[in-house]
Every structure is written in C-alpha cells, then in structure tokens.
Amino acid sequence: MTDIILSSFISLFALFGKVEQVDEERAKKMLANYLRRHYGIRNTDLYLDLYSDMRLAYEMTDDLDSKKTVGLICSSLHGKIQAREEALLLLRVMEFCECNESTDNTMFLTMASLFHIPKEQYQDFADFWPEYQNLDELKEHYQRGGLGDMKCKKFLNEVLNKFLEPMRQRRAELETDIAEIQNILKRGTEQAREVGAQTMDEVRRAMRIDYFNDAEMWKL
Numbered sequence: 742m743t744d745i746i747l748s749s750f751i752s753l754f755a756l757f758g759k760v761e762q763v764d765e766e767r768a769k770k771m772l773a774n775y776l777r778r779h780y781g782i783r784n785t786d787l788y789l790d791l792y793s794d795m796r797l798a799y800e801m802t803d804d805l806d807s808k809k810t811v812g813l814i815c816s817s818l819h820g821k822i823q824a825r826e827e828a829l830l831l832l833r834v835m836e837f838c839e840c841n842e843s844t845d846n847t848m849f850l851t852m853a854s855l856f857h858i859p860k861e862q863y864q865d866f867a868d869f870w871p872e873y874q875n876l877d878e879l880k881e882h883y884q885r886g887g888l889g890d891m892k893c894k895k896f897l898n899e900v901l902n903k904f905l906e907p908m909r910q911r912r913a914e915l916e917t918d919i920a921e922i923q924n925i926l927k928r929g930t931e932q933a934r935e936v937g938a939q940t941m942d943e944v945r946r947a948m949r950i951d952y953f954n955d956a957e958m959w960k961l
Contacts, residue, residue: 749814751788753852755795760807765796808851815852869899 751772758768769789776782799805873879882888915922945951952958 745818747788748791749818751792752795753811753814755792756799756807756810758796759799759805765793768796769793811851868903870896 754768754772757763758765769792772792773785773789776785776788782788799810870879873882879888879893883893915925942951942954946955949955949958
C-alpha cells in the first residue's frame, strides 16, 4: 500500500470509528493486527499515532460534515490508485467498523459513488450467497455450528472466480497479439535488470567489494 492509500485508509477508519461509535482502543488493536497481517508492518506505532490524531481531530469537530470529508479523501485518491484498490479500501473501512448492513450505509454508498465503483464489486454475498447479508452473519452461523467448510469453500471459489474473470478476459485478448506480449516481456525484463543492477550496486558497497567504483579499496 502506498503512503497516500495507507494514510487515507487510516483517516477514513478514524472517521467511520467516530460516526459508528467504535471503541478507540479496540479499533487501534484491530488496526495494528491488520497492518501486521496484511502488509507486514511490524512497527505500527506511527500509524496508531496517526489514527489517534485523526480520531481526536474528528471528535473535537462537532459540526463535522462526514460526507464532505469522505469526498475530499476520495477526490485525493481517485485516479491515483486502481478501481480494485478503491473497492478494497471501501470494504476494509466498513469491515473494521463492523457497520450493520454496510452496503446500505449512507457513507459507504457515498464512497462508492465518488469512486465510481459499480455495486456488483462489493456485493458478493448478494450475488453468490443471498442467505447472508454480510460476513458477520456468516461468521455467526459458522461459530454456532450447522455450517460446514465445503459451503464456505464453494462461496470462496465463486468470489475468486469473479475476481479473476477480468484478468482471464485480458489474457484472452493478449493471446491474439503476440507482438504486444513480447513488448510487455521486454519492458518487464528491462525494468527488472535496472532494479537488479541497483540492488547489486548496494550489495557491493555494503560488502566493500565494489572494486571498480571505490578507489579507496585499492589504497594500501
């Protein structure tokens, strides 16, 4: 996640936490676990401090226009990240704040509208498992018993296929254009070589074996 996405996510999370009255300490624990699990961020203090600052700012602003705030954040992100990332950002905020019937939540729909995200991108349950409104309902049924792994895996398979379908379509399109495939591979190879060369330069300097660029090494 780039800094702009991560900081925007934390800001939105803090805003939704205020609006949905999520306990701050509990929210910070969830945020820390999420950053560690999904992004490998071990030192989460900086991000938790940012969350606290944003939450405090929102709490101190009684006349906060939450729709306007969401709009400003969405505007800063739109065009800088892919639509899929926007949809995931949208879902994660709602998931963390555990809003009931989140897809009917006004702020949720405001974000979806500003990001121009079609409803089908965040309506997996309605598409494939209409017996449940959201993940919380599914989790509750699973924990009390009577719902097996096979049904859950079938649902996961449907969602994964839906996620992969645009990629499969793109692959099918590229199959008819061998020249473009070659160009993609060539560009990727050139980028990999450039990055690899930079990395190896850093390794040689760190290990003091940069024989041809470090004149000090040849001094007796």
